[in-house]
Every structure is written in structure tokens, then in C-alpha cells.
Amino acid sequence: MDKSEKKTTTRRDFLFTTSYTVGAVGLGAVIWPLVDQMNPDKAQKALATTEVDISQIEPGKSITVLWRGKPVFLKRRTQEEILEARSVSLDELPHPEKDEERVKSGKDEWLVMLGVCTHLGCVPLSNKGDYKGWFCPCHGSHYDLSGRIRKGPAPKNMEIPKYEFVDANTIKIG
Amino acid sequence: MSEHEYVPKSKAGKWFNDRLPLLSLASHLTDYPTPKNLNYWWTFGGILTFCLLTQIITGIVLAMHYVAHADLAFASVEHIMRDVNYGWLIRYIHSNGASMFFLAVYIHIFRSLFYGSYKSPREIIWIIGLMIYLLMMAAAFMGYVLPWGQMSFWGATVITNLFSAIPLVGDSITTWLWGAYSVDNPTLTRFFSLHYLIPFLILGLVVLHIWALHIPGNNNPVGIDIKKPSKDTVPFHPYITIKDAFALLLFMIIFAGFVFFAPNVLGHSDNYIQANPMVTPAHIVPEWYLLPFYAILRSVPDKLGGVILMFSAIFILFVLPWLDTSKVRSAVFRPIYRQFFWILVVDVLVLGYVGAMPAEGIYLVLARVGTIYYFLHFIVILPVVGYLEKTEPVPLSISEPVLTGSAEYSMAKKDNEKI
Numbered sequence: 001m002d003k004s005e006k007k008t009t010t011r012r013d014f015l016f017t018t019s020y021t022v023g024a025v026g027l028g029a030v031i032w033p034l035v036d037q038m039n040p041d042k043a044q045k046a047l048a049t050t051e052v053d054i055s056q057i058e059p060g061k062s063i064t065v066l067w068r069g070k071p072v073f074l075k076r077r078t079q080e081e082i083l084e085a086r087s088v089s090l091d092e093l094p095h096p097e098k099d100e101e102r103v104k105s106g107k108d109e110w111l112v113m114l115g116v117c118t119h120l121g122c123v124p125l126s127n128k129g130d131y132k133g134w135f136c137p138c139h140g141s142h143y144d145l146s147g148r149i150r151k152g153p154a155p156k157n158m159e160i161p162k163y164e165f166v167d168a169n170t171i172k173i174g
Numbered sequence: 175m176s177e178h179e180y181v182p183k184s185k186a187g188k189w190f191n192d193r194l195p196l197l198s199l200a201s202h203l204t205d206y207p208t209p210k211n212l213n214y215w216w217t218f219g220g221i222l223t224f225c226l227l228t229q230i231i232t233g234i235v236l237a238m239h240y241v242a243h244a245d246l247a248f249a250s251v252e253h254i255m256r257d258v259n260y261g262w263l264i265r266y267i268h269s270n271g272a273s274m275f276f277l278a279v280y281i282h283i284f285r286s287l288f289y290g291s292y293k294s295p296r297e298i299i300w301i302i303g304l305m306i307y308l309l310m311m312a313a314a315f316m317g318y319v320l321p322w323g324q325m326s327f328w329g330a331t332v333i334t335n336l337f338s339a340i341p342l343v344g345d346s347i348t349t350w351l352w353g354a355y356s357v358d359n360p361t362l363t364r365f366f367s368l369h370y371l372i373p374f375l376i377l378g379l380v381v382l383h384i385w386a387l388h389i390p391g392n393n394n395p396v397g398i399d400i401k402k403p404s405k406d407t408v409p410f411h412p413y414i415t416i417k418d419a420f421a422l423l424l425f426m427i428i429f430a431g432f433v434f435f436a437p438n439v440l441g442h443s444d445n446y447i448q449a450n451p452m453v454t455p456a457h458i459v460p461e462w463y464l465l466p467f468y469a470i471l472r473s474v475p476d477k478l479g480g481v482i483l484m485f486s487a488i489f490i491l492f493v494l495p496w497l498d499t500s501k502v503r504s505a506v507f508r509p510i511y512r513q514f515f516w517i518l519v520v521d522v523l524v525l526g527y528v529g530a531m532p533a534e535g536i537y538l539v540l541a542r543v544g545t546i547y548y549f550l551h552f553i554v555i556l557p558v559v560g561y562l563e564k565t566e567p568v569p570l571s572i573s574e575p576v577l578t579g580s581a582e583y584s585m586a587k588k589d590n591e592k593i
Contacts, residue, residue: 035350038364044354064452069356071452119477121335121356122328122454137456138332139472140533155477 044068049174051166054110062126064115067173071115071123072161073134074171077145082108084132085146092150095157099146102160112163112171113147119154134158202388207407208414209394211572215289216392217421218282224422225275226380230373232268240320242366244359247322248448266437272314273440274429276463279307288515290503291393297495299386304491306379313372314461316365323445324455330357330365332458336471339481356451396569397504406572457532465529466522470548472533473541483545490552497552499560507566510559514551521547 050067054074057063062075077085082099090096103111115123115134122138129135130151131144141152148157163173180201182188191197239258241250254261283303286292292300319330334351338344353360391402400406408414432440440462444455460468467484474480490497505512525544531537 038353038360039350040352040354041360044358044360066451069354069358069451116356119335120332121338122332122458123452137454138328138458153472153475153477153480 049172052171052173053169054171055169059109065173067161072173073111073113073115073126073147073158075111075126077109077111079109081132081145085144088144088148094149095155097146097148097157102146102148102157104165107165110171111145111147112160112173114159114161116158117141117154118149118156118158119152124158204409204411206388206410207391207402207404208410209392209400209572210406210408210413211394211396212392212414212417213395214417214421215281215285216394217418218278218285220418221278221422221425222275222282223380224425225271225278226373226376228271229268229275230377232264232271233370233373235264236268237370240366242320242363244322244362244449247320247362251321263433266433269441270429270432270437272317273432273461273463274425275310276314278425279310280463283307284519287518288505289393289395290397290498290500290505292495293498293503294495295390296387296393299383300495301492302379302383302386304488306376306383308488309372309376309379311464313369313376314463316369316372318445318461319362319365320369321445322362322449324447324449324453325442325445325458327357327449327451328454328458329460330361333460334361336481336484339478341478358451393503394572395504396506396572397502398568398570398572400572459530462526462530465527466525467529469525469529469541470545472529473538473545487545487548490549494552494556498556500563500565502565502568504568507568508559508563509566510563511556514555514559518548518551521551 047068050065050072052063052065052074054063054076057074057076059076060078060081062073064071064073066072085099088099090098100108102113117124117136117138119136119139119141122136124134124136124141124143126134129142131142133145133147133150134143135141136143136152136154139153141154142150143154143158144150146157147160149155161173163171166172180191180198182191182197187197236254239250239254239261241247251265254265256262258264286300286303315329315333319326334348334357337351338348340347349355351361352358353364391400394400403409442459459465467487470487471480471484474483500508500511502508505515521544524540525548528537528541528544533541
């Protein structure tokens with residue numbers, strides 16, 4: 001290419017560049033609403049909290065409630081189960097988390113977690129599997145008494161949602 | 175494209191054709207020179223067109239009665255089955271039609287693999303075909319969600335969760351796909367919208383597929399380039415249309431057999447239980463036509479790795495024309511490739527079988543061996559065999575083997591020429 005040719009910037013080049021730039025910004029501004037309309041709407045977001053009465057749950061038993069369309073396990077663990085969950089060395093865990101980090105301190109018997117397998121989203125079965133916790137029938141992930149992944153394709157422990165004790169008998173999830 | 179300039183006989187026809195050459199197009203399609211040795215494996219293009227149109231027509235009719243809402247969808251499908259006049263027939267044609275569509279497309283794809291139809295100069299036809307295949311899988315998956323049964327719901331959950339394996343943005347993407355925090359009503363309504371759209375995208379791609387086909391013309395069982403038109407070709411109509419029609423008739427008998435005598439044999443009985451987000455069925459399986467890919471997904475003990483491998487299994491087909499290094503197209507003249515072709519067929523069937531079984535014990539071992547072999551075939555065997563294989567002599571024209579009844583003649587002829 002000729003050197004003088006390369007250096008010249010014409011009025012037309014400027015018009016092309018600015019037109020393309022403004023066009024691209026305009027196109028993006030039109031596309032974004034079309035993309036974002038697929039995200040959860042206000043009605044979906046409004047279902048963000050659920051209150052659960054836990055007074056009827058005996059030690060060793062668990063209930064499942066629906067929160068944001070997903071099952072949440074509320075398990076009242078026995079002392080033996082808590083001890084067993086805490087006796088595991090962190091080196092043995094694919095996703096190392098202490099049991100203490102997964103419950104509220106002083107409420108150690110209550111395990112509240114999303115009943116959703118972190119592999120591909122199935123609902124694990126309770127009191128099943130090699131670690132006495134949960135077992136996912138879809139692709140064979142085993143979880144322990146703290147809901148931590150021990151064996152199988154799931155990459156992470158079952159998720160702990162944001163929750164709080166409103167009073168002694170009520171848990172608010174979300 | 176057209177070998178001779180078409181001029182309509184009537185004055186009105188000429189007037190119209192000068193303004194929009196539809197009559198020239200029709201003439202091109204009827205006269206289109208086709209290799210005279212096409213066997214019945216070449217009739218599946220026409221069969222697939224029939225399948226697509228069947229799905230579109232029955233689908234439009236079903237949409238008149240179906241209600242895309244999480245609370246009403248399941249009941250509306252039962253309403254179609256029990257109350258709508260011939261609703262049972264139309265729905266069974268549509269649901270079994272999906273299976274028939276995939277049966278035909280798999281035969282069509284393996285036909286292409288055997289006779290080397292994906293090779294130069296037909297790479298674009300092959301790639302457009304794969305895009306159609308991907309859209310078919312998307313349409314079939316979303317269609318399976320619409321009845322809102324247990325398999326619908328949990329199949330949708332598992333498949334959409336595949337995207338959560340993407341690092342960093344995975345969870346945002348799945349939430350965006352769902353329009354909720356789990357598979358829910360917004361997911362159902364958007365799947366319905368897209369399920370209605372995709373067949374028309376496929377129809378557009380089919381036009382491109384056929385257009386791209388009509389540039390080089392059909393491949394054929396001996397896989398050689400032919401002059402067209404010549405003594406090696408026959409006009410598409412009536413020679414190919416009548417052969418396609420006969421094959422379609424046989425295909426429709428099998429299709430009707432499923433619709434009338436075993437309409438649910440290819441489905442899963444759990445899908446007659448309404449979707450329940452609290453309980454996962456004990457054994458989740460996709461529809462049969464997705465099982466080989468499901469087996470590959472489950473054969474990897476790592477979430478992201480399994481998802482990557484499953485998608486690679488499909489996307490590797492896009493570069494197939496460049497992985498196969500052999501200059502000879504048809505497996506008829508490739509004694510080594512021919513054997514590997516059949517091993518691949520068996521491998522895919524084995525993967526399909528173990529995909530339907532629990533992912534444990536011998537099934538897991540088989541799935542892993544099958545997965546490794548699948549990739550080995552495309553990445554190692556195809557390029558290497560292309561270089562090392564001593565192919566058999568290829569005839570100079572279609573007329574040679576056809577007239578003499580075998581390929582032996584051309585070899586004998588060549589030997590004579592040497593003397």
C-alpha cells in the first residue's frame with residue numbers, strides 16, 4: 001500500500017466509523033430488552049421468601065418444602081448424626097466445608113438446604129446412599145449427613161439457602 | 175444450475191415466468207439429472223421431507239387445543255386424547271412422528287458416512303444437514319416438555335442444568351433459560367413458543383440443503399463424479415419420484431404400525447404422571463434418539479467434562495469432511511474403512527443401549543469404552559486409514575459396473591490396458 005494513501009483519513013471514513021458505532025450501540029439497546037425479558041420477572045421474584053413451621057418435626061426426621069419452585073430439605077438431626085457429620089476429615093471431601101459452616105451455631109440439629117443435586121438438578125432421596133445422607137437416583141451422587149458431596153459426578157455440596165429463625169418454631173427461608 | 179434454458183409453452187406461462195421464474199424452477203426440479211444407480215438408502219431425503227411436513231401439520235392442529243400453562247398443560251393433553259375429535263390420532267402421529275423423523279435422519283446420516291457423501295464438494299450440504307439435526311434435537315426436547323409430565327419436567331431440569339456446568343456464568347444462564355429459579359411456568363411458555371418456531375427454521379435450512387445439493391448433484395453408491403446430464407443420469411421425475419414414493423409407502427406402513435398398534439412403546443410411562451417438582455422419578459431417561467449422547471454424558475465422572483464431551487460428540491461431525499483423508503468417497507471401494515464403519519454403527523447402538531440402563535457396573539464400563547471408541551474413530555482411525563488404506567479400483571463411470579453387473583469388469587479392463 002502507498003504510504004500517502006494509508007495516512008489519508010477522509011471525511012467519508014469519519015462518517016462510516018461514527019455511523020457504525022452509533023448503529024452498534026442502537027442495535028445493542030434494542031437487543032438487550034429482548035434478551036432480558038427471559039430473566040425471572042417480578043412475579044417470580046415476589047415468591048422469594050417462605051415461612052415454615054418446624055414444631056412438629058421429631059429428631060431424626062425431615063420435611064421438604066417448596067421455595068422458589070425448588071424443594072428445600074429441613075432435617076432435624078440426632079446427636080449421633082451430628083457427631084458423625086463432624087467426625088469426617090476435610091481431606092476426604094471433594095468440596096471441603098465444615099459441618100459447623102453449614103448450620104446456624106446453637107441450632108446445630110437443623111440442617112436447612114436446597115434439595116437439589118448440584119450435578120443436574122434432580123431431587124436426592126433421603127436416608128439413602130453410602131453415607132447415610134442423601135442419594136441422587138439420576139446419576140448416582142452420594143451426600144453425607146451434612147449434605148456434602150462424597151461420591152459421584154456432582155461437583156459441590158448441596159446449597160444452603162439464606163434463612164433465619166424467626167422464633168423457636170419458625171424458619172424463614174429467603 | 176439449469177442445463178438448458180426453459181421456455182414455457184403457453185403465452186401466459188411465458189409472461190409469468192419472465193417476471194418470476196417459478197416455472198423454470200419447477201422444470202429444473204423435474205428434469206434434475208440424478209445418478210441412475212441410486213439405491214434405496216437414497217430415498218430418505220424424501221422421507222425426511224414427509225416427516226417434517228407431518229410434524230408441522232399435526233403440530234399446528236395440536237396447538238389449537240393445547241394450553242401452554244403449568245397448571246393446565248397436562249390436563250389439556252388429556253383433553254386432546256379424550257375429547258377432541260381424532261385428537262388421539264393426531265397426537266399419536268405427532269409424538270411417534272418425532273421418533274420416525276429421527277429414525278429416518280439416523281439412516282440418512284449413516285448413509286452419508288458409508289458412501290462418503292460429506293466429502294468434497296459436498297461439505298456445505300453436510301454442515302447444513304448437521305444444523306438441521308441440531309435443531310431437530312432442540313425441537314424434540316422442547317416438544318417432550320410440553321405435556322408437563324414427570325419425564326417432561328425432570329428431563330427439562332437435567333438438560334437445562336447442563337448449562338450450569340459453564341464456569342462463572344453457568345447459574346445465570348440456567349436462570350435466564352428458566353425465567354424462574356427452577357423449571358416452571360415461564361420455562362413451559364417459552365419452550366412452546368420456540369417449539370413452534372424451530373420447524374420453520376428447519377424448513378428454511380432444508381431449502382438451503384437441497385439448493386446446495388443441486389450444485390454438485392447427488393453422490394451415488396460408487397461415489398464417483400459423473401457428468402450430468404449423461405448416460406449415467408436419469409431425470410428426477412418420474413424415475414426418482416416413483417422410487418421415493420414407493421420407499422415412503424413402506425416407511426408409512428411402519429409409521430402407522432407404531433401409531434395404531436404401539437403408540438406408547440417409544441415413550442415413557444412416567445410421562446403420564448403430572449409434573450411434580452418435589453419428586454424425581456427413580457430412573458430418568460431421555461427419548462431413545464438422544465440415548466447415545468446421554469451415555470457419553472454419564473460416562474464421565476466430572477460434571478463439566480461430561481457436558482463438554484457430549485457436545486463434542488456432535489460438533490466433531492462438523493469437521494468430519496476434513497478428518498477423513500481418503501480421496502475415495504464410497505466405502506464400497508474402501509475395504510478397511512468399511513469394517514470400521516460397521517464397528518462405529520455397533521458402537522453407537524451400544525452407547526444407545528447403555529444410555530437407557532443405570533449408570534453403574536458393567537453399563538458404566540461399556541459406556542466408557544464406547545465413548546472412547548467413538549472419539550477414536552473420528553480423531554485417529556479416519557485420518558490414519560485414509561493414508562494407509564489400499565483402496566480397490568474405482569470405476570470410471572456408473573455405466574461400467576451397472577452394465578456388467580460388478581466392479582470386477584473395470585479391474586479386468588484396466589489389467590487389459592496394461593498388456
